[in-house]
Amino acid sequence: xxxxxxxxxxxxxxxxxxxxATAGSTDAIGFLGLNGLxxxxxxxxxxxxxxxxxxxxxxxxxxxxxxPVFMVVLALARLFGLVLDRHGKGxxxxxxxxxxxxxxxxxxxxxxxxxxxxxxEAPWVTLAGMCGVAAMAVQNVLVQISIPGAPSTAVLTTxxxxxxxxxxxxxxxxxxxxxxxxxxxxxxxxxxxxxLVGCAAGCVLEWQIGLPALLLPVLLSLAALLVKxxxxxx
Numbered sequence: 062x063x064x065x066x067x068x069x070x071x072x073x074x075x076x077x078x079x080x081x082a083t084a085g086s087t088d089a090i091g092f093l094g095l096n097g098l099x100x101x102x103x104x105x106x107x108x109x110x111x112x113x114x115x116x117x118x119x120x121x122x123x124x125x126x127x128x129p130v131f132m133v134v135l136a137l138a139r140l141f142g143l144v145l146d147r148h149g150k151g152x153x154x155x156x157x158x159x160x161x162x163x164x165x166x167x168x169x170x171x172x173x174x175x176x177x178x179x180x181x182e183a184p185w186v187t188l189a190g191m192c193g194v195a196a197m198a199v200q201n202v203l204v205q206i207s208i209p210g211a212p213s214t215a216v217l218t219t220x221x222x223x224x225x226x227x228x229x230x231x232x233x234x235x236x237x238x239x240x241x242x243x244x245x246x247x248x249x250x251x252x253x254x255x256x257l258v259g260c261a262a263g264c265v266l267e268w269q270i271g272l273p274a275l276l277l278p279v280l281l282s283l284a285a286l287l288v289k290x291x292x293x294x295x
Contacts, residue, residue: 085259
């Protein structure tokens, strides 16, 4: 491996760590601070929505619109990226990172004045939550187009499954496929670690200071942007 390739691989791993920590902390803080709203784990919102509808006959606005908002932002972010890519390679990457930072900053600023007690059904709170959901949608698009072949930075279930299966194959699988299994283990490990660290840090901070803890994912998204600036070939 050449020095340039080594630096690129190191930058790729760093980007995956930072982005997964961003998702983990955003998800944890949003869940704890906004009455169980997932921003990254959209499947969780579908489960909670179904549970509330069955058990209570009603559900919160944020729970009902989080999945459609996520899907719409995914589509718009991809269209945005396709337009920007016509003007230069990598333009979409920077733009999406900036957009994610702006959405997380909006999430933080909208939540900042809420205090410890607030109406979770208030339009202001719903708007704040959707900023978090939109930020995670942008991140999902970003990783797919900026780091081709990379594992998800916002979903643990799939990554843990791939990591566990690959780990077993790397020691018990056919000798001819063990090398590929080792590579899959190495590729999947950073997002798992990053998400768990971000989630733990987010939980501790939210417990200590409440929703102002959202400053953490804002700073992490800024760090991801700096990684891209220093490693433009990612």
